[in-house]
Amino acid sequence: MPLIPLRNESEDQFPLPALARRCYGRFGFPALPARRSYCSSNFVQTLDGIVSYRDLPGRGTAREISGGSAEDRWVAQLLRAHHDALLLGAGTLREEPARDGRGYDYGRLAPGWRAYRRRVLGRERSLVIILTASGDLDLGTRLFAAPATETWILTTATGARRLQRQTAPPVPPRIVALGRGLLAPAELLRWLRGQGVNRVLCESGPTLYAQFFAAGLVDEEFRTIALQVAGVAAPPAPARPTAYDQLSFRPESAPWERLISVHVAPPHHIFLRLRRAGRAARG
Numbered sequence: 617m618p619l620i621p622l623r624n625e626s627e628d629q630f631p632l633p634a635l636a637r638r639c640y641g642r643f644g645f646p647a648l649p650a651r652r653s654y655c656s657s658n659f660v661q662t663l664d665g666i667v668s669y670r671d672l673p674g675r676g677t678a679r680e681i682s683g684g685s686a687e688d689r690w691v692a693q694l695l696r697a698h699h700d701a702l703l704l705g706a707g708t709l710r711e712e713p714a715r716d717g718r719g720y721d722y723g724r725l726a727p728g729w730r731a732y733r734r735r736v737l738g739r740e741r742s743l744v745i746i747l748t749a750s751g752d753l754d755l756g757t758r759l760f761a762a763p764a765t766e767t768w769i770l771t772t773a774t775g776a777r778r779l780q781r782q783t784a785p786p787v788p789p790r791i792v793a794l795g796r797g798l799l800a801p802a803e804l805l806r807w808l809r810g811q812g813v814n815r816v817l818c819e820s821g822p823t824l825y826a827q828f829f830a831a832g833l834v835d836e837e838f839r840t841i842a843l844q845v846a847g848v849a850a851p852p853a854p855a856r857p858t859a860y861d862q863l864s865f866r867p868e869s870a871p872w873e874r875l876i877s878v879h880v881a882p883p884h885h886i887f888l889r890l891r892r893a894g895r896a897a898r899g
């Protein structure tokens with residue numbers, strides 16, 4: 617795995633396998649917050665910050681952004697192995713049908729990472745948590761047929777009724793009605809912690825992610841920068857989003873990030889790990 621560490625100030629908490637240790641170096645997290653899950657995120661974005669070619673039918677996937685990078689997939693596995701659960705918005709599932717229309721098993725881990733996770737986190741199966749207010753999710757997709765992946769769907773009473781009208785899939789999800797409309801990020805992270813989810817990795821699209829970011833609830837951000845330029849969509853097609861959706865800041869209040877690590881996979885990919893630094897860190 618030709619991933620080259622350039623800088624790494626991470627905590628040194630986990631006994632990474634030898635190859636991962638060589639490519640990545642130290643890996644760990646700060647202490648957990650008192651009453652909620654710790655929240656990380658992972659996005660792959662272009663040089664101009666775009667995370668989806670959603671205006672191009674069938675091409676609004678993270679893979680189109682990463683260019684199918686093997687190193688990006690490897691980092692995704694590293695991160696999934698070290699979090700208790702993965703958080704997704706229903707929009708990502710709807711927009712990523714895969715070539716055969718059956719979607720992806722987002723919890724899939726290579727056998728080596730699965731064994732490592734069992735040993736280190738004591739978790740046998742991957743846990744994928746999906747948020748939907750509407751309940752507009754197809755339970756016939758691959759995710760709900762994967763025996764090694766447990767799924768929870770957090771929704772509204774209306775969403776739960778809609779989901780329960782579908783035929784139960786091979787591996788039925790746990791459906792939980794938590795609110796009447798959109799679920800508030802702070803309450804959600806408190807609820808998840810109460811369910812034993814210490815660390816959650818947000819791999820949703822921008823709609824869900826921006827709510828967590830705006831609420832100051834993203835503890836750290838993992839970013840793959842793919843060195844391609846996407847540019848803008850031609851109107852009237854939907855705009856190509858950044859990870860931060862419609863959020864808007866002024867220079868004096870814009871959140872700054874602090875660099876924790878940077879790795880490169882030449883010639884096309886840079887991997888950043890960032891933590892929120894509050895206001896501008898300029899002199």
Ligand SMILES: NC(=O)c1ccc[n+]([C@@H]2O[C@H](COP(=O)([O-])OP(=O)(O)OC[C@H]3O[C@@H](n4cnc5c(N)ncnc54)[C@H](OP(=O)(O)O)[C@@H]3O)[C@@H](O)[C@H]2O)c1
Pocket residue numbers: 658659660661666667668669670676677678681704705706707708709711712747748749750751752771797798799800801819820821822823824825827
């Ligand atoms: N480049 C990358 O790394 C990356 C990563 C992930 C996704 N993406 C791309 O992002 C695009 C999808 O973006 P998106 O913004 O539409 O997807 P998203 O954020 O994953 O999903 C949005 C949906 O999640 C549900 N939701 C959001 N906030 C909620 C809340 N507070 N409570 C309850 N439900 C909530 C809603 O579902 P309902 O409408 O059902 O109520 C909403 O429509 C896709 O093209 C995907 O490929 C890229």
